[in-house]
Amino acid sequence: AIAMPAMAQEVNLYSYRQPELLAPLTDAFTEETGIKVNVAHLEDGMVERLKAEGARSPADLVLTVDIARIYDVVANDLTQPVQSETLEQNVPAAFHDPDGHWWGLTTRARIVYASKERVADGEVTTYEDLADPKWKGRICTRSGTHPYNLALVSAMIHHNGYDAAKEWAEGVKATLARKPQGNDRAQVKGIWSGECDISIGNTYYMGAMLNDPEQKEWADSVRIVFPTFEGGGAHMNISGVALTKAAPNKENAIRMMEFLTSPKAQEIYAEANYEYPIAPGTEPAALVKSWGGFTPDEVNLTDLAKLRPEALQIIQSVDFDG
Ligand code: FE
Numbered sequence: 001a002i003a004m005p006a007m008a009q010e011v012n013l014y015s016y017r018q019p020e021l022l023a024p025l026t027d028a029f030t031e032e033t034g035i036k037v038n039v040a041h042l043e044d045g046m047v048e049r050l051k052a053e054g055a056r057s058p059a060d061l062v063l064t065v066d067i068a069r070i071y072d073v074v075a076n077d078l079t080q081p082v083q084s085e086t087l088e089q090n091v092p093a094a095f096h097d098p099d100g101h102w103w104g105l106t107t108r109a110r111i112v113y114a115s116k117e118r119v120a121d122g123e124v125t126t127y128e129d130l131a132d133p134k135w136k137g138r139i140c141t142r143s144g145t146h147p148y149n150l151a152l153v154s155a156m157i158h159h160n161g162y163d164a165a166k167e168w169a170e171g172v173k174a175t176l177a178r179k180p181q182g183n184d185r186a187q188v189k190g191i192w193s194g195e196c197d198i199s200i201g202n203t204y205y206m207g208a209m210l211n212d213p214e215q216k217e218w219a220d221s222v223r224i225v226f227p228t229f230e231g232g233g234a235h236m237n238i239s240g241v242a243l244t245k246a247a248p249n250k251e252n253a254i255r256m257m258e259f260l261t262s263p264k265a266q267e268i269y270a271e272a273n274y275e276y277p278i279a280p281g282t283e284p285a286a287l288v289k290s291w292g293g294f295t296p297d298e299v300n301l302t303d304l305a306k307l308r309p310e311a312l313q314i315i316q317s318v319d320f321d322g
Contacts, residue, residue, distance in 0.1 A: 010036040011252040014046055015063040017239060022063070024268050029259050035252050050078045050244060057246040060253035063105075065239040068147040071305035074101045079242040082254055090261035090279040094298050095238055104238035104301070105260050106275035108202045109294065110152050111234060113188050113222040118197045124225045127156065127235065130200075131171025139172065140187040140196035143180045144320030145312065148202060152235050153311035154304040155297060159229045162310055170318045180321045185209055185218065192221040202237070207274030207287055226294035233297035239275065 015022055019041055026037040038058075042049070046064070050057055050073065062079075064070045073079055074097065081100035095104030112124050124130075130139065142149065156165040177196040182189075187199030188209060199222075209219035226234045241260060247253050259265055266277035270285050277284060315321075 008036070009034060009252060010038060011060050011249045011256050012058045013037060013039045013061045013063055013256075014049070014059045014244075015039055015041050016043075016046065016065060016069065017041075017063050021269075021272050024272065025260065025265055028265065028268060029256055032259065032264075033252075033255060035255070037256070047072055047076050047078065050246075051076065053246070055246050057244060058248065059244045060247040060249045061256060062242050062244060063239070066147045066237055067102075067151060067240070067301040067305050068308055070102045070238075070240045070242055071302065071308075073242055075305075078245055080245050080247070082243050082257060084254060084258060086258040087261055090258075090266075092278065092280065094236070094296070094300050095240075095278055097302050098300065102240050102242045102302075103257060103261070104240045104278050106239045106269050106273070107236050107278055107296070108204050108238075108275050109226060109234045109236055109296065110148060110200065110202055112225040112227055113191060113199045113201050113206075114225050115191050115197045116221060116223055119225075124198060124227055126230050127152070127227050128160070128168065128230050129227070130198075131168045131175070133171075133175070135175040135198070137175070137177050138197040139175045140177050140190040140199040141172075141180050142183055142187060142200075144169070144173075144315035148184070148237065149200070150308055150311045150315065151237055151301075151304055152200070153314055154307035155229065155232075155235050155299060157307045157310055157314070158299050158303060159232050162314070165311075166314045166318065169314050169320055173318055173320050185215060188218045188222055189215070192218040198225075203276075203288070203291065204274035206291065207285075210287070224291045226292065228295060229297060232299070233295035236296045236301075238278070238301060 062073055079101045083100050087103055091103050156168055184201035184205045190196045209215035241257055243253055266279045266282040270277045274288050
C-alpha cells in the first residue's frame with residue numbers, strides 16, 4: 001500500500017453569530033466527527049473580505065443572521081449550491097434557497113409586543129391592521145431601514161403588492177408614538193414607560209430581556225402576539241449558513257451544514273438563544289414554547305430578499321423615519 005500523507009481534517013467558518021452561541025455547536029461537531037473547526041468572528045464586512053480573498057479564501061462556510069445578510073453573500077457570487085437529502089429533510093422549503101445557495105438553521109418571528117394593561121386580547125390580529133388609525137400615537141418601532149423591518153415590508157409587498165405596501169407603511173408611520181429610534185428592546189421599554197402600547201420586534205428578545213435584571217421589568221409589562229398577514233402567517237426570518245465558492249474543505253463543510261440541522265445540534269440551538277429550531281419535530285425551549293403556537297408564513301425568504309430594494313424605496317419615499 002502507498003503511504004498517504006495525513007490530511008488535517010478541518011473546516012473554516014466566517015461567522016456573524018456570537019462565539020458563546022457557536023462554541024457548543026462546534027464542540028459537538030468535532031466530538032462527533034473529529035473534524036477541527038476554526039471560527040473567525042466578524043462584526044461586519046463579510047462580503048468585502050470574501051471578495052478580497054477570492055479563490056484563496058480559507059473560508060468554507062459563512063454563518064449570518066437575517067436573510068438580507070446571507071442573500072448579500074449569495075448575490076455577490078461568493079457561494080456555491082449544496083444539494084443534500086439530509087438538508088432537504090431538515091430544512092422546510094421556505095427556509096432554504098430553492099437552488100441550495102443558502103440554508104436556514106434557526107428561525108425567529110417578527111411579532112407584536114403588546115402592553116398587558118392597555119391592549120386587549122384580540123386587539124391585534126394582522127400586520128395589515130397596524131396601519132389602522134385606531135393605533136394613532138400607540139406604536140413604537142426601530143428604524144424602517146433596519147434589515148428586520150425591510151424584510152417585513154418585503155413580505156407586505158409579497159402579500160399585497162407594492163402600492164398597498166406603500167400605503168401600509170404610510171399608515172403605520174401615521175400611528176407612531178415617536179420617531180423610529182433604538183433597537184427592538186428599546187420599543188418594549190417604551191411600552192413599559194407608557195410611551196406606546198404596542199411595538200414590533202423579534203421573538204427572541206423576550207428571552208433576552210427576561211434574563212437581564214434591568215430589562216426584565218420591560219418584558220413583564222408586555223405579552224407576545226403573533227400577527228399574520230391576511231391570508232398568510234407570521235413573518236419569519238432566519239439565521240443561516242452558506243457554502244463559499246472557494247471552500248477548500250468542501251466535504252467537511254457540507255458535513256457540518258448537515259450536522260447543524262440535525263436534531264442534536266438543533267436542540268443546542270433551541271436552548272441557547274430563544275430562537276425556533278428549524279428541523280421538523282425539534283422542540284423550542286420551554287420559555288419559547290410558552291409564548292404559544294402560531295402559523296409561520298410560507299413565503300420563500302429568497303423571494304423576500306429580492307423585494308428588498310422595493311421595500312427600501314417604500315420606506316424612503318414615505319420618509320418613515322422622518
Ligand atoms: Fe437581533
